[in-house]
Amino acid sequence: MNAKNGLSWIRVRALVRKEINDYRRNRFIAVTMAILPVVFMVSPMITLFKLPADAPASKLDASVGLSALYLMLVPAFVPAVVASYSVVGEREQGTLEPVLTTPIRAGEFLIGKALAALLPAVVISYTMYGVFLGVVGGFAHENVVHDIFEAPRILAQLLFTPLIAGWSIWAGIAISTRTGDVRVAQQLSTLASLPPLAITTLVGFDVIKPTVTVAVGLGLGLLVIDILAWRVVSALFRRERLLTGAKAA
């Protein structure tokens, strides 16, 4: 689809395809995408399998809450690493100027970059969650399985995954447009991805009782935050500033 004054999805698709091709061959990003999620999936599994069958409810809740938190680190951290590379990485390899001299609009550039970070993050997160549910469902104690498979908890995990990834991506891109070093951008983005985890932590540890209404309500809250973050990043995006570090006179 192509719109005269709106977004060109041809350009967005071209950018997403290029980004994913490039990430696959970027050792640092490929390793981050492969290892971090496995660590964040295996670690809570071990915790849950170590629980005795007669573990008290409080300990069971704490372990289940911890596992939910760990699994939410995947959609928080993976896209943060990718998004933080998105602009500063282009600047470092000298590709930003050639891209900005094409007809691509700021919105297309940002959405392309965001989707290229979101798609792998969501696929990896859901895959890890699926594997987690499969292994825990098949081999853990019945009371653990009962807690893990509560519908609101699963709904919260499914809803929060893309929304938390969305926050991490916009924070990562915002930082990436303002820093001149990939490592600094990645460290700052990882830190910036943490605040929304507070919500999942409260749900995971039953401070906020996980019901369908609560999950949907919090999901809507995260969605609003994501939209606001996108608007802020779009407003901050200036070709002149990206190239020269200076505001337009």
Next chain:
Amino acid sequence: MTVKRDSATTGAGAVPTGPAIVVDGLTKRFGERTAFTDVSFEVAYGEVFGFLGPNGAGKTTTVRTLGTLLAPTSGTATVAGLPLTGANGVEIRRRIAVMPEAPGLYLRLSVAENLDFFAGLYELDDRRARIERALRAVNLLDRADDPCRSLSKGLRQRVGLARALLSDPEILFLDEPTSGLDPLAARDVHELIDGMRRRGVTIFLTTHRLAEAEALCDRVGIMNTTLRTIGRPDELREQLFAKTLQVTTREPVADPGAVFAGLPGVEGWHPASSGDGYVLAVTDPDLAAPAVARALVAADADLLALSPSRHSLEDVYLQLIEEDVEARTR
């Protein structure tokens, strides 16, 4: 504007008529620092226009401004028939191509993947055929599947040129295209630019290689924050330097004043600094030279050489830039 384009790479389309670029009083400042000020010029379609100047003269900033990457502080411009405004940014960028000093390739991707990405950004149809034509134009078809990181600097520059040709642009901005290249690779790039010129592509070439500009450009502008001069290289030489004839004789002439006096077209003379001849100030070398030769033969002088003085574009450039340096130190 009449649109009658002739493709650089495809042979399709029509050549637009009228000026490709019109710049009027354009100024760009970054805070207190002035990148360039009050620059005015025009570039016609099909012209190769050289933009010369020392480092920091504002050449790259001018290209970035005309390429809609930077907003001008004041002044106006028209690029590819469109006023240079934020609202026209996308449409202007669709009609032009810019090759920055560093080609800026995705080194982990292959040559073809790089070009395919940019073809997508220009929303081009028949991408595969266009990529093939662009690569053929820069003699890189056989390297299409090679990762860009495996290419030499010269070959990367050629990929950058292929990328710039992909969209069949009305105006091609080349920013120091031979910077950092060895003479052989630079010669390859010159041949490619010359080929584009023959096909009628409008080229805006920034460089500080004066021989390059002299060989490739129809007109040049010499920039040093302001536009110091503009014209064809031979016009600039004539504007800046008096016309002279260099006379070389085996022995000094006995009475040169008497020999050169009253000859048609000769306005004055002085001994050459090399000590083996004379420099004659003339109004028209073609008129003066035969008369000078006859007069020297009549005076029994052994004439070894008689030639009009040749000033290179480098002489023009150095003269102007040195004037600027002197003015600043005054």
